[in-house]
Amino acid sequence: MSGKNYSFFKNVENSFDKAAQHTNLPKGLLEQIKACNAVYQMRFPVKIGNEYHVIEAYRVQHSHHRMPTKGGIRYDMGVNQDEVMALAALMTFKCAIVDVPFGGAKGGVKINPKTYTPRQLQKVTRRYTTELIRKNFIGPGIDVPAPDYGTGSREMAWIADTYATFNHGEINAAACVTGKPEKQNGIKGRTEATGRGVYYGLREACNFEKDMKAIGLTKGIAGKTLVVQGLGNVGYHTARIATHEGDAKLIGVAEYEGSIHKESGIDIDELMKFRKETGSIMGFPGSVALPTREAALELECDILVPAALENQINAGNADRIKAKIIGEAANGPVTPEAEEVLLKKGIIIIPDMYLNAGGVTVSYFEWLKNLSHMRFGRMEKRFNQTAFDTLSEIIQKTTGQGLTQRERNILRGADEIDLVRSGLEETMVTAYEHTRSILKRKRKVHDLRTAAFINAIEKISGDYISLGIFP
Numbered sequence: 001m002s003g004k005n006y007s008f009f010k011n012v013e014n015s016f017d018k019a020a021q022h023t024n025l026p027k028g029l030l031e032q033i034k035a036c037n038a039v040y041q042m043r044f045p046v047k048i049g050n051e052y053h054v055i056e057a058y059r060v061q062h063s064h065h066r067m068p069t070k071g072g073i074r075y076d077m078g079v080n081q082d083e084v085m086a087l088a089a090l091m092t093f094k095c096a097i098v099d100v101p102f103g104g105a106k107g108g109v110k111i112n113p114k115t116y117t118p119r120q121l122q123k124v125t126r127r128y129t130t131e132l133i134r135k136n137f138i139g140p141g142i143d144v145p146a147p148d149y150g151t152g153s154r155e156m157a158w159i160a161d162t163y164a165t166f167n168h169g170e171i172n173a174a175a176c177v178t179g180k181p182e183k184q185n186g187i188k189g190r191t192e193a194t195g196r197g198v199y200y201g202l203r204e205a206c207n208f209e210k211d212m213k214a215i216g217l218t219k220g221i222a223g224k225t226l227v228v229q230g231l232g233n234v235g236y237h238t239a240r241i242a243t244h245e246g247d248a249k250l251i252g253v254a255e256y257e258g259s260i261h262k263e264s265g266i267d268i269d270e271l272m273k274f275r276k277e278t279g280s281i282m283g284f285p286g287s288v289a290l291p292t293r294e295a296a297l298e299l300e301c302d303i304l305v306p307a308a309l310e311n312q313i314n315a316g317n318a319d320r321i322k323a324k325i326i327g328e329a330a331n332g333p334v335t336p337e338a339e340e341v342l343l344k345k346g347i348i349i350i351p352d353m354y355l356n357a358g359g360v361t362v363s364y365f366e367w368l369k370n371l372s373h374m375r376f377g378r379m380e381k382r383f384n385q386t387a388f389d390t391l392s393e394i395i396q397k398t399t400g401q402g403l404t405q406r407e408r409n410i411l412r413g414a415d416e417i418d419l420v421r422s423g424l425e426e427t428m429v430t431a432y433e434h435t436r437s438i439l440k441r442k443r444k445v446h447d448l449r450t451a452a453f454i455n456a457i458e459k460i461s462g463d464y465i466s467l468g469i470f471p
């Protein structure tokens with residue numbers, strides 16, 4: 001239920017158990033994969049104006065089967081231990097599904113960042129980082145945070161600087177956190193990465209003609225109607241890339257201030273501009289205001305993307321959902337009770353631990369970049385460019401025809417952003433195919449979440465077995 005008995009961690013455990021039945025692994029090994037390895041709950045004082053605020057915060061390392069552990073830090077008043085544990089567990093499975101060699105972790109600070117000035121937020125962030133350093137809960141080979149709900153590259157820069165100050169001379173210090181600003185040891189394409197990954201995942205799902213036919217749709221993402229909940233980093237980039245690159249049609253948006261509907265299609269950049277100017281999406285030209293804040297979730301559409309927080313589609317509204325595909329861009333937006341109702345209706349749910357893994361995938365690229373101390377593409381870009389130029393001259397000479405602009409755009413030395421996007425696309429496509437193949441192979445498995453969990457459990461168990469911990 002969406003009520004007071006809601007335990008996000010229990011929900012993740014239940015989905016895990018549902019999938020674990022389809023593996024032949026020993027009970028003890030499954031228990032070890034499921035358990036949270038380390039939970040650090042802290043309280044620290046920060047002086048805000050003339051008062052001291054005692055701040056509640058967490059860092060959970062769910063699994064040490066691979067090191068470092070990895071996962072974002074959330075700033076939100078809803079933060080609690082159960083939530084951080086659930087999110088850390090999802091990180092473990094997420095990393096396994098996309099072959100990112102980390103264990104899962106997550107951090108949370110119980111504050112409303114909107115009520116603090118940037119200076120105060122910096123104080124909180126630096127103090128939180130100091131607490132992590134004191135307990136050895138951060139480091140390039142230990143635990144590597146990243147942005148999550150309520151945080152971004154600015155906070156990551158503060159974390160990196162605090163860590164470097166306490167670890168003077170550590171050559172890999174920049175790799176202690178990812179999602180940093182591009183100019184401060186970050187990587188191009190990290191900000192859009194989760195949204196871009198969501199787009200690649202949705203596009204891939206829509207490319208299986210048989211699967212689309214089964215829900216009464218045609219192949220391909222182009223022309224499909226899309227509704228997005230949440231215009232934060234993930235929701236915005238998903239909507240932008242799905243409409244600009246995938247030709248999907250955005251017809252509805254739900255945000256904090258309310259829901260809007262525009263059947264002829266919403267230009268996402270126009271909407272963002274309008275929101276910046278007026279402070280709200282309500283009243284966007286040509287749109288209809290819907291009666292409740294979450295009403296856009298219930299619109300008739302092909303693809304619904306919840307990109308805000310957990311527990312948005314629950315027993316209370318599941319029977320009113322009319323989408324054909326739900327793409328979980330947020331972590332845990334659909335509760336198990338809701339999932340049961342949706343699956344019975346034949347809706348395809350593309351699970352969070354696969355669909356939003358683009359963020360951690362590009363975090364992995366950033367971490368590798370920091371450890372190699374060199375940007376991607378630096379060595380080969382010129383060499384490839386010269387080879388391509390020579391090749392096009394030869395083509396010109398032999399055929400008498402030059403290359404088109406489109407051909408020239410492809411035949412060039414790859415920059416960092418090209419390589420990041422190509423690595424991300426490859427990761428999302430391969431992971432979808434692998435998960436779908438499990439769904440097809442196991443006759444008793446009927447949904448992608450269970451298949452994704454089986455995918456993760458099989459990989460993690462392999463690690464434990466090769467570590468010699470389990471026979």
Ligand code: GLU
Nearest residue numbers: 071072146148359360363
């Ligand atoms: N917070 C993001 C997530 O939930 C990114 C984590 C990371 O990059 O480490 O996947």
